Amino acid sequence: MTAFAYRDGVLHAEGVSLAHLADEVGTPLYVYAAGAIEASYDAYARGLADAGLRALVAYGVKANDNLAVIATLARRGAGADVVSGGEIARAIAAGIVPGRIIYSGVGKTPAEIVQALDAGIRQFNVESAAEIDTIARIAGDHGVTAPVALRVNPDVDAGTHHKIATGRKGDKFGVDMVDAPALYARMAADRRLAPRGLALHIGSQILSLAPFRAAFGALAGLARTLRAEGLPVATLDFGGGLGVAYRDDAEAPSRADYGRVIAEAIGDLLVDVAIEPGRSIVAMAGVLVTRIVATKESHGTRFVVVDAAMNDLLRPAMYDAYHGIRPVVRPRTEDESLVDVVGPICESSDVFARARPMPPVAARHVLVIDAAGAYGRVMASCYNARPLIPEVMVRGDRAEIIRRRPTFEESIALEAMPPWLAPASTQGAA
Ligand code: LLP
Numbered sequence: 147m148t149a150f151a152y153r154d155g156v157l158h159a160e161g162v163s164l165a166h167l168a169d170e171v172g173t174p175l176y177v178y179a180a181g182a183i184e185a186s187y188d189a190y191a192r193g194l195a196d197a198g199l200r201a202l203v204a205y206g207v208k209a210n211d212n213l214a215v216i217a218t219l220a221r222r223g224a225g226a227d228v229v230s231g232g233e234i235a236r237a238i239a240a241g242i243v244p245g246r247i248i249y250s251g252v253g254k255t256p257a258e259i260v261q262a263l264d265a266g267i268r269q270f271n272v273e274s275a276a277e278i279d280t281i282a283r284i285a286g287d288h289g290v291t292a293p294v295a296l297r298v299n300p301d302v303d304a305g306t307h308h309k310i311a312t313g314r315k316g317d318k319f320g321v322d323m324v325d326a327p328a329l330y331a332r333m334a335a336d337r338r339l340a341p342r343g344l345a346l347h348i349g350s351q352i353l354s355l356a357p358f359r360a361a362f363g364a365l366a367g368l369a370r371t372l373r374a375e376g377l378p379v380a381t382l383d384f385g386g387g388l389g390v391a392y393r394d395d396a397e398a399p400s401r402a403d404y405g406r407v408i409a410e411a412i413g414d415l416l417v418d419v420a421i422e423p424g425r426s427i428v429a430m431a432g433v434l435v436t437r438i439v440a441t442k443e444s445h446g447t448r449f450v451v452v453d454a455a456m457n458d459l460l461r462p463a464m465y466d467a468y469h470g471i472r473p474v475v476r477p478r479t480e481d482e483s484l485v486d487v488v489g490p491i492c493e494s495s496d497v498f499a500r501a502r503p504m505p506p507v508a509a510r511h512v513l514v515i516d517a518a519g520a521y522g523r524v525m526a527s528c529y530n531a532r533p534l535i536p537e538v539m540v541r542g543d544r545a546e547i548i549r550r551r552p553t554f555e556e557s558i559a560l561e562a563m564p565p566w567l568a569p570a571s572t573q574g575a576a
Contacts, residue, residue, distance in 0.1 A: 171538060210519055212537055227386075229251035247265070344383070351390070392516075436513050449488055456529075462497060
């Protein structure tokens with residue numbers, strides 16, 4: 147299913163013209179297609195069910211934490227994988243059942259642990275010996291039992307960008323496989339903890355099933371070892387989902403094949419399964435719509451300067467990530483020339499694409515940056531005092547603003563002047 151397609155020469159999100167939205171809402175803005183989010187979630191649920199698995203799809207909220215996006219998934223029965231108190235609050239506000247919330251992350255603070263215990267989440271994915279002790283102590287103080295799973299580091303290289311690989315020796319995540327049995331036994335011996343099982347996450351934007359197969363096999367093997375020692379292992383959490391095809395020539399494995407890899411790893415082991423896909427659920431369901439401010443040529447390079455910038459979509463600057471870019475009005479010619487698409491921020495890293503083939507474009511034209519639904523708005527900042535940009539959700543012919551653009555007054559409203567900078571007339575009254 148393509149949520150974004152040209153209709154009568156104008157790019158649409160489902161039934162809504164992106165040219166129209168650019169005029170009505172103002173650029174830059176994010177646009178998400180609800181149908182694409184749902185279809186993507188359903189494909190995971192079906193892939194796992196077809197592989198014969200009893201599974202929880204816990205949406206990786208960090209990929210896109212807009213309440214309407216989370217609520218769209220909550221309505222489908224999704225759980226949530228969260229990594230902060232903020233994400234716990236968002237997930238619950240959007241209607242995710244607390245019993246379907248998995249709390250991951252290498253640095254949970256005592257306040258966040260209390261928040262999660264009070265909410266009654268499904269499980270903490272514990273990342274270290276120290277964290278076992280902290281969670282046990284806080285649960286004990288509160289007179290409750292904390293459901294915990296042990297996150298292991300399987301030492302598998304996911305072959306992804308080094309900044310988003312998490313399952314190699316030397317990465318900060320999880321506990322070493324060799325230490326896992328003793329730590330698990332320690333959790334099982336502690337009345338304040340209820341060990342539920344094991345978890346891993348080897349990285350993001352993985353387009354090959356091979357690293358998943360290796361890691362999942364290791365996880366299931368460890369579960370067998372623990373059970374042989376009489377330890378309870380009810381659930382296995384296989385971490386984040388598949389990568390997506392940012393480039394036309396790339397291909398992501400199917401959800402059905404992914405489900406089969408999990409089923410093969412588990413074999414006859416009777417366990418509940420959880421996965422934490424983020425990117426693959428929302429990336430292709432979103433675009434960033436931006437208007438060209440100016441074009442210029444310098445030392446033989448043609449620059450297309452747009453009104454979106456690295457603060458709005460950080461992935462190209464941070465990971466040299468590729469995002470397709472196309473004009474909102476379908477070009478009438480096959481002619482293309484190579485351009486650099488850049489934002490207005492005063493840094494040379496504020497570049498969305500270099501030497502990209504582009505049809506003739508001019509100031510005021512609108513461009514669409516593709517596959518921006520994941521790790522887009524959530525990684526945005528207000529650098530250069532640029533307010534966070536609005537988000538719109540489209541469903542069929544309807545479009546609704548799901549996060550409005552703040553006014554400049556709102557943007558500065560949380561700041562306060564220290565007394566010594568207050569206007570002279572209000573100083574020194576005594
Ligand atoms: N679970 C855990 C514990 C994670 O750390 C992550 C992502 C996920 C699930 C979701 O993984 P996914 O299905 O999205 O691959 N900002 C980077 C991506 C960072 C991913 C970090 N962890 C980017 O823009 O590419």
